[in-house]
Amino acid sequence: MDENIIEIKNLKYNYDAEDEANSIKALKGIDLNIKKGEFIAILGHNGCGKSTLAKLINAQMIPSEGDIIVNGLNTKDEKNIWEIRKTCGMVFQNPDNQLVATIVEEDVAFGPENLGVPMPELRERVDNALKTVDMYEYKMHSPALLSGGQKQRIAIAGILAMNPDCILLDEPTAMLDPNGRSEIVRTIKKLNEEGKTIIHITHFMEEAVLADRVFVMNDGLVELEGTAKEVFSKVEKMKKLGLDVPQVTELAFKLNQSGFNIDNEVLTVNELVDEVWK
Ligand SMILES: Nc1ncnc2c1ncn2[C@@H]1O[C@H](COP(=O)(O)OP(=O)(O)OP(=O)(O)O)[C@@H](O)[C@H]1O
Ligand SMILES: [Mg+2]
Numbered sequence: 152m153d154e155n156i157i158e159i160k161n162l163k164y165n166y167d168a169e170d171e172a173n174s175i176k177a178l179k180g181i182d183l184n185i186k187k188g189e190f191i192a193i194l195g196h197n198g199c200g201k202s203t204l205a206k207l208i209n210a211q212m213i214p215s216e217g218d219i220i221v222n223g224l225n226t227k228d229e230k231n232i233w234e235i236r237k238t239c240g241m242v243f244q245n246p247d248n249q250l251v252a253t254i255v256e257e258d259v260a261f262g263p264e265n266l267g268v269p270m271p272e273l274r275e276r277v278d279n280a281l282k283t284v285d286m287y288e289y290k291m292h293s294p295a296l297l298s299g300g301q302k303q304r305i306a307i308a309g310i311l312a313m314n315p316d317c318i319l320l321d322e323p324t325a326m327l328d329p330n331g332r333s334e335i336v337r338t339i340k341k342l343n344e345e346g347k348t349i350i351h352i353t354h355f356m357e358e359a360v361l362a363d364r365v366f367v368m369n370d371g372l373v374e375l376e377g378t379a380k381e382v383f384s385k386v387e388k389m390k391k392l393g394l395d396v397p398q399v400t401e402l403a404f405k406l407n408q409s410g411f412n413i414d415n416e417v418l419t420v421n422e423l424v425d426e427v428w429k
Contacts, residue, residue, distance in 0.1 A: 156317050156348050157185040157208060157239070161217035164203055177203040179371035180217070185350065187316065190343045192359035192379070193352045195368030196393035201352045204368070205321045208350070210235045222316065237266065239317040239350075240310035244325045246302035255297075255305055256281065256290040262313045280311040283345075284338050300331025304338055317348035324355065336361065356383070356397050360418050367392060384415035399423050 164178040177200045185191055195201050206212050207219055210226040222238045224231040240262075243249055252258040259277045268276060281287040284304040289297065294305055303323055310318055320339065324332040336358055343349045351362065359365050365382040367375035369392045375382050383389065383396040386404040390396075396404070403417045403426065417423045 154187045155184045155220075156187045156189075156222055157183075157350075158220040159183045159208075159217070160220075162204075162207065162214050162219060163216035164200075164207060164212065165215045177371055178207070181371075181373055183366065183373060183376070185317075185348060187348055188343075188346055189364060190340075190349045190362045191351065192362035192365045193350065193368060194354070194356075194359055194365060194382075194394060199368040200371045201368055202321055205241065205319055205350070205352060208239060208319055209241045233266075237313055238315055239319055239348075240313055240315040242303070242306050242310055242318065242320040242323050244322045246299055246306050246326070249306040249309070250294040250302060253293055253295075254290075255286065255292050255294055258294055258305055259290075259308045259312050262309050266313060276312045276314070277308075280308040283311055283342070284308045298331060299327045300334040303327065303331065303335050307335075307338060307342075311342075315347070317350065318342060319350045319352075321352045322354065323351075324353065324358065332358075356395055360397060367394065369393075380416040380418060383418060386415065 159181055162178055162181040165174040165176050167174045181204065193201055207214060207226065208221065210232045213227050219226045221235045224235055226235055250258050251261050256277055259280055260273060263273055263276050278287065281290050284307050286301060286304050286308060294302055324335050327335065339349055339351060340361060351358065353359055360379045362379060365377065365379050366373050367382060374392060375385060375388065383400045386396050386401060397418055399417055399420055400415065403413050403415050403423055406413045407415060413426045417426055
């Protein structure tokens with residue numbers, strides 16, 4: 152648990168870097184480490200650089216400055232790219248853009264097949280991945296007929312079948328209805344409990360609350376970092392960064408402002424009730 156799976160040092164990234172005058176400085180100097188088995192949430196308003204960071208971790212782009220080390224491998228070194236993508240698989244926002252086959256099990260097999268996983272093992276990996284996301288009984292279905300949450304679970308199964316240590320999810324619930332969202336959140340929690348490192352980029356505060364540590368980004372930098380309690384208790388700072396905090400935390404904050412001596416570090420109704428009783 153103490154080993155870092157991801158180390159980011161002085162990471163900068165500019166889009167259109169060949170034309171310095173017009174280049175967009177998307178990331179301006181990020182330092183962070185993520186330990187094996189951690190559940191990380193990344194928050195931040197639109198355009199602050201979350202997806203840029205995710206693509207850099209996944210070695211889809213390389214840093215303009217600084218380094219990203221995934222499981223000991225630098226993303227700058229081209230020969231590491233496939234090992235890095237295998238170690239840290241990525242799930243995107245739109246499930247429709249991630250499904251490639253016309254039958255669920257073929258879709259899940261696509262990644263490991265490309266990695267050259269041979270037959271009895273391939274079968275086993277696909278079945279296990281589908282069971283993990285509770286979609287095994289749909290293995291012969293057409294992905295096109297599934298709900299958004301089910302499609303997204305198939306996309307997660309496709310990543311799982313490649314045996315990653317880490318799963319990086321870039322707003323995987325943004326296009327889903329509340330049911331689909333809770334399916335994905337449940338799946339992510341389960342994967343973390345089974346030992347996968349999770350990096351969950353989200354706009355939903357109640358999803359970030361589940362993480363061990365939360366990073367809040369703003370304008371290409373990490374502005375806040377800590378447990379969900381520590382981060383959300385900074386209500387004014389969060390608002391300044393264009394973000395909300397969970398309703399319960401906000402209520403505690405307002406009670407505090409009105410002169411009640413209440414701890415701001417509450418995330419659930421029960422915790423608030425305990426505080427009020429004191
Ligand atoms: N392909 C690109 N070319 C040029 N600029 C880009 C490109 N992609 C992103 N940017 C810019 O980089 C900055 C960071 O964008 P990024 O997509 O990483 O933000 P984000 O935090 O993921 O936003 P969102 O919450 O909307 O998904 C923004 O200013 C954006 O306009
Ligand atoms: Mg994004």
